[in-house]
Amino acid sequence: MTDTPSALIECRNVTKRFGSTVAVDDVSLGLVKGRATALVGENGAGKTTLMSVLAGELQPDEGTILVEGEERRFRSAMDARRAGIAIVHQELSLFPDLTVAENVALGREPTRGLSVINNSKLHTSVQETLEFIRISLNLDQLVGELSPALQQLVEIAKALHSRPRVLILDEPTSSLGTQEVEVLQDCVRRLEDQEASVVFVSHRLDEVFDFADNVCVMRDGRLVAQGPLAEYTSDALVTEMVGREITQVYPERDHPPEDRPPFLELSNVTAGFVRDLSLSVSPGSIIGIGGLEGQGQSLVAEIVAGIRQPEQGSVRVAGEEVKLRSPQDALRHGIAYVPPDRRTSGLMLPLSITKNAAVSALRRIHKLGLIRPNPERLEVSSVADQLHLRYKRLSQEVSELSGGNQQKVLFGRWLLVPSLKLLVLNDPTRGVDIGARAEIYALLRKLTEDDVCILLISTDLMELLGLADLIYVMYEGRITGSVLREQATEEEVMRLAANPDGQGS
């Protein structure tokens, strides 16, 4: 009946529009039993929309979905769940005030009749699911107290708890460390053994090759390539994704940084988990802070940005000792911070591009406190051009933009800030596609040529190696060493990141 008889689930000629935007354009795709399929593409290519259609969260405008050859119409996520399709989104859908067990079993609690929850049965069943994934967690711990990586695993456990036949993972590894990624990989393999079908949506191409058997590439809402992964090289996939060849992701430095007095100096700073930390950042340089996730890098960013105050040690800006009591204080010294979670701590999603971008420069643009729409529009649109922002109107809500473009709006905000001296970035390209990444990197390089200094915190090793003049590596709240650009290799940075005895090298 179908050309792929073993397809567990299939979509035919699916189209999904949002207003005038065609997010998914006439896509036909079949998922095979016992196989993992990678779905790759730039941000905004329509991957998440297509997956949401498969998972019943969105209804297609055209086209049909077939489960085991039978046409099905999902009216809600619940319908799709019943048909054995579970999805794990990049944005967590967990409840911080509920425990691990309660979150995993949410919506499918075992009862003792009269819908009274049977807690011991609930615990046993959740324990089984966690054992399948091979992670051990305290079932009674509130999810809000877990690290992002563990929360991500709880989210995956929640999806697996319904024993789905199709598991869709939408960028599941963005907050996972190497160890957790291995746990997940192992789990995907066991699902394949059980004849389940796994879809893996990702930007990280190296992972795609580790996880998947088949690959589908989307670009501008269309499925542009599909087939066994073995037939593709990493470069070929990138070319399919962007529709053009990207030769140089990391921009070259025109001239080496001059030896100049540092703009920012931290000396023997202790704050919470961070102990005795010293570093300095000179104008025109990019200083990287690397390490595994959660070694205190974010705290350093927060100290520099004025969100947290050091308990001991000193902070010097342009040679003078200062106390940065608040982000406004830091901004007054020309220090801007781009937090890691743009959705929750950076952008105001229901507001327009203009309002989001101009919010930190209101006093400069609007003299006398009255809004002057024209100068504002001019400034924002010039920044938008500079960033290659893809948008329809400047009055468009930021929530309508793709992840990479949202990140660019956040950057744009700081470009409008008068006298920007130091830009602190915390995982700036998480969830940002390769095309937008290259643009962001080029912009960072350009900023350094204007004497802005950049403190780049990243868990992406390649990013640090590609951009930073000097990489500090942190482990358990301390700097275990630093590596100059010329000498930096993956092995050297990893050695410092994973080995606490590397101190002093």
Added chain:
Amino acid sequence: MSGSTLHNLRATVPIWAFTALLILVAALLSPPFRTLTNVTALLSLAAPLIIVATGQAVAILMAGIDLSVGSVMSLATALAASYATFGGGALVNTILILVVGAAIGTLNGLGVIAGVHPLIMTLSTYIAVRGLALFVLPSPGGEVSGGLLQFVTLQVGVVPVFFIVAVAMAVVVWYATAESTWGRKLYAVGSNASNAEKSGINRKAVILVGFIVSGLLASVAGLALVSRLYSGDPLAGDPYTLNSITAVVLGGVALTGGRGSIIGVLSGALLLSSIGDVLNMFGVSSAYQFIATGLTLIVALYVYNVGVFRRDRSAISALLNKGGVG
């Protein structure tokens, strides 16, 4: 008992301690306060508030609010006081009152599901139902069915039967919110409706049931009011709209939804009822009673927020110790 239930219960300890302390101190210092007559009066004062606040807490836990409860209570007393007009005995009259309460709750629920903000939806029904109450019983008075009156004024020793009913209802609703699948869904919708839907929860059903519970409990609270008034009053329920919200907040339920426990609300309602009574016993004028209540609310909110702040901080350090924040 599940983990989050215990967690929510632990958070009600300060409010219970404070309520107990207030009553203990008043009982020690004021001979009139510890008379049995006053105990009966205090408990019968608390009964309607406990019931209506329990319903209000359900609405607030799902990140809604129910402003209509005051009018629903008034309408219940008006219906009870005009049973002769509608015919039927005490039982038929009681059923009518409960059905009307549930129906108004249904209307609220449907409106909110259709996209009207709960504040606006229940404000509209609050106003309209007040009109309905005035229509049924234009001025205070009327005659309550003998059978109903006999029941609502029953006492077990010094304890009015409606106080027992009130506590029983609060406990049952607490158990349902804390330990049933419906309750789990209620908290989930209250803390994040879109995530709840993504988890396969039928948001609309949860909201509808929540408002029905709130409306139903408001009409029961109206009956509790009848036990004190012995008649009907088309405006008697009015203060309960804001008082029920006050009791819920005093009880530690977050107005943003998804956090708190009905057990705390029980204490909040007791505290709110006792403040007035205690100050009365010491001869403090009613003007100061309102001021005292307002200040208590502010202090309670401060205590809860400091508590929340502490928890967040400990959560942050827990993250750091595990190497969480990236």
